[in-house]
Amino acid sequence: MAAMIGGRTKLIGILADPIDHVRTPAVLNPLLEARGADAVVVPLHVDAAGLKALWPGLRALRSLAGLIVTVPHKTAVVGLVDRLGEAGQLAGAVNVIRREPDGTMVGDTFDGRGFVEGLRAHGHEPAGRRVLLLGAGGAAAAIALALVRAGIAGLRIVNRSQDRAERLAARLQAAGAGMEVEAGPAEARAFDLVVNATSLGLRASDPLPCDLAGIGADAIVADAVMQPPETAFLAEARRLGAIAHPGLPMLEGQRELLLGFLGFADRPSSA
Numbered sequence: 001m002a003a004m005i006g007g008r009t010k011l012i013g014i015l016a017d018p019i020d021h022v023r024t025p026a027v028l029n030p031l032l033e034a035r036g037a038d039a040v041v042v043p044l045h046v047d048a049a050g051l052k053a054l055w056p057g058l059r060a061l062r063s064l065a066g067l068i069v070t071v072p073h074k075t076a077v078v079g080l081v082d083r084l085g086e087a088g089q090l091a092g093a094v095n096v097i098r099r100e101p102d103g104t105m106v107g108d109t110f111d112g113r114g115f116v117e118g119l120r121a122h123g124h125e126p127a128g129r130r131v132l133l134l135g136a137g138g139a140a141a142a143i144a145l146a147l148v149r150a151g152i153a154g155l156r157i158v159n160r161s162q163d164r165a166e167r168l169a170a171r172l173q174a175a176g177a178g179m180e181v182e183a184g185p186a187e188a189r190a191f192d193l194v195v196n197a198t199s200l201g202l203r204a205s206d207p208l209p210c211d212l213a214g215i216g217a218d219a220i221v222a223d224a225v226m227q228p229p230e231t232a233f234l235a236e237a238r239r240l241g242a243i244a245h246p247g248l249p250m251l252e253g254q255r256e257l258l259l260g261f262l263g264f265a266d267r268p269s270s271a
């Protein structure tokens with residue numbers, strides 16, 4: 001956060017509804033302050049109907065550097081932005097928007113690259129792994145693209161709605177995946193990276209997103225679900241001797257990417 005808010009201070013809004021739980025200002029403001037950025041992250045509590053009314057005002061707001069976007073606005077803003085990055089297009093979802101000086105709004109999602117960064121930060125290199133991806137929604141699509149770009153060996157997508165998995169596989173092939181990408185059944189034993197990017201695990205009563213029987217000891221089982229931090233899926237992975245990787249690193253892995261996209265990259269001092 002800007003040490004002192006002044007006339008040049010840039011605003012980064014976080015669009016959410018509900019908003020009480022949002023921790024983004026508490027996480028990003030200290031990072032901005034530490035790097036001497038004249039910018040502040042503030043909550044913007046707005047519902048779906050309100051966002052449409054607010055949008056022309058956001059576009060006109062010259063103090064606005066950009067917006068962080070979360071539930072329930074991630075897909076709605078796809079139709080509002082002027083330009084969309086590759087991951088945002090493929091996922092049909094946006095989690096950050098940069099306002100250019102002329103009012104052009106540029107959206108993208110860093111859920112996927114954040115996931116890959118989070119894996120690497122914990123010593124898990126995805127390159128060369130055969131990946132079983134559970135889910136075909138916004139987060140799953142972004143993760144799929146980032147994993148393909150990170151050089152995995154192959155990808156199978158499993159989803160409750162099979163047609164959605166097939167469409168995602170086709171979009172990834174059309175984006176030049178350059179490897180085997182298929183929609184199919186969940187046979188965890190044949191994979192060495194299994195990723196839960198469904199909403200299953202958020203509630204204690206949820207079933208496991210797939211059966212992990214036969215999973216190898218060197219396999220990584222990752223969960224996008226952050227709450228609870230240790231899902232039943234991760235507990236089952238540990239019980240079977242596999243490596244469990246929780247949802248928080250996916251969020252942590254995005255911080256620098258989001259700030260860089262908004263124009264506040266950390267610049268190493270030239271001492």
Ligand SMILES: NC(=O)c1ccc[n+]([C@@H]2O[C@H](COP(=O)([O-])OP(=O)(O)OC[C@H]3O[C@@H](n4cnc5c(N)ncnc54)[C@H](OP(=O)(O)O)[C@@H]3O)[C@@H](O)[C@H]2O)c1
Binds near residue numbers: 134138248
């Ligand atoms: N860690 C992070 O930083 C981070 C960031 C973003 C999202 N996430 C998490 O990622 C998960 C997905 O988010 P999203 O934005 O991609 O949501 P989304 O677009 O709504 O997609 C939800 C996915 O979950 C599946 N699903 C939902 N209920 C199900 C059920 N009862 N049984 C089987 N499958 C079910 C859906 O299948 P259908 O296609 O059949 O409906 C779809 O594949 C959420 O848990 C979210 O909290 C984490």
